[in-house]
Amino acid sequence: MTIFVEKLDLGGSGPSVGIKDSIDIAGIRTRAGSRALEDIAPASANADVVSGLLAAGYHIIGKTNLHELAFGTTGLNSWTGTPANPLFPAYVPGGSSSGSAAAVAARLADVAIGTDTGGSVRIPAACCGVFGLKPTFGRVSRQGVMPAQSSLDCVGPFARDMDALVDCMRAIDPGFGALPDPADVRIGMLEVEARSEIREAVEAVVRASSFPYARLALSEFVPAYEAGLVIINAETWAACGSLVSSGLVGEDVAKRLLVASKTSRADVELAEQVRVAFTAEVDRALRDFPILALPTMADAPPLMESAADTSKLVGMTSLVRPFNLSGHPAIAVPLPIAAAFPMSLQLIAAKGQDELLCAVARRMADHFDQR
Numbered sequence: 248m249t250i251f252v253e254k255l256d257l258g259g260s261g262p263s264v265g266i267k268d269s270i271d272i273a274g275i276r277t278r279a280g281s282r283a284l285e286d287i288a289p290a291s292a293n294a295d296v297v298s299g300l301l302a303a304g305y306h307i308i309g310k311t312n313l314h315e316l317a318f319g320t321t322g323l324n325s326w327t328g329t330p331a332n333p334l335f336p337a338y339v340p341g342g343s344s345s346g347s348a349a350a351v352a353a354r355l356a357d358v359a360i361g362t363d364t365g366g367s368v369r370i371p372a373a374c375c376g377v378f379g380l381k382p383t384f385g386r387v388s389r390q391g392v393m394p395a396q397s398s399l400d401c402v403g404p405f406a407r408d409m410d411a412l413v414d415c416m417r418a419i420d421p422g423f424g425a426l427p428d429p430a431d432v433r434i435g436m437l438e439v440e441a442r443s444e445i446r447e448a449v450e451a452v453v454r455a456s457s458f459p460y461a462r463l464a465l466s467e468f469v470p471a472y473e474a475g476l477v478i479i480n481a482e483t484w485a486a487c488g489s490l491v492s493s494g495l496v497g498e499d500v501a502k503r504l505l506v507a508s509k510t511s512r513a514d515v516e517l518a519e520q521v522r523v524a525f526t527a528e529v530d531r532a533l534r535d536f537p538i539l540a541l542p543t544m545a546d547a548p549p550l551m552e553s554a555a556d557t558s559k560l561v562g563m564t565s566l567v568r569p570f571n572l573s574g575h576p577a578i579a580v581p582l583p584i585a586a587a588f589p590m591s592l593q594l595i596a597a598k599g600q601d602e603l604l605c606a607v608a609r610r611m612a613d614h615f616d617q618r
């Protein structure tokens with residue numbers, strides 16, 4: 248398994264943690280899974296999240312693998328190798344934070360850190376059967392994280408249980424407080440396009456929980472998914488486009504970058520209009536339902552044998568990318584359902600309500616444990 252691209256032994260005697268190799272650790276090269284960055288100078292300082300983990304006594308055991316330049320959904324990487332999916336080996340590990348999710352699922356690390364620009368924490372969490380949180384945009388520092396500029400990207404943790412995830416959040420976000428009592432929360436079940444078994448499993452879990460719920464739809468959801476890709480393309484080309492001419496970027500990512508280069512200013516302006524409209528729509532829904540629920544993925548993850556052309560698989564993010572555009576916190580919760588493929592529940596909260604989001608996710612996870 249190519250889960251770690253570099254083994255490390257840093258920090259205290261606390262929980263072990265893997266750090267995605269798009270996040271700086273002082274003295275270590277941040278290669279972002281790309282041969283084009285093989286000879287980059289070592290990082291001169293720790294990213295803020297790394298400093299927070301070290302200050303909290305975490306033990307950093309390595310840099311984790313990823314989809315090259317964090318620009319892909321499957322986690323396949325022809326240069327560094329592809330991490331095996333520990334619990335569901337026939338399926339891709341998901342990207343881009345593939346190594347972080349796999350390290351936690353394989354019990355090689357207690358927790359791991361990833362980044363999520365269009366689903367890159369939640370998708371691998373769903374594929375590998377672990378918890379993965381995308382915090383409110385801007386809540387966790389991105390200082391020392393690649394790319395340096397992003398209007399979508401968030402740093403977030405993976406864990407096998409909610410207690411470990413919450414503890415990790417407190418290390419990377421000093422303002423993360425006590426979890427509130429979620430007893431009076433009403434859940435809005437979003438109507439989305441997804442495989443029938445997945446929709447039924449997610450609704451069954453919400454129905455079996457102690458939370459009242461009702462169905463609702465968001466008219467701007469699909470436009471937000473499309474607008475999110477426009478912003479991702481524009482910002483990733485700005486950050487990484489210069490690497491294409493090196494000839495060292497993998498074929499799948501180079502192909503996507505060249506498509507991204509065609510994103511126009513007018514495209515971005517229209518996408519920003521959708522961002523405003525969708526954000527307002529989600530905010531309105533959250534006034535009636537403090538938590539929204541939907542699947543994390545609309546279908547089973549791609550099989551390893553059929554996932555080579557990642558440009559055809561961006562639809563893996565159809566249910567997660569809209570909330571990068573809007574900036575709302577979102578968490579992937581693995582469903583303990585006997586099935587041939589992994590299933591995951593996604594929960595959304597209002598901006599800044601990450602503690603409530605985690606409280607509801609933990610309550611649901613506790614319900615699973617009691618079944």
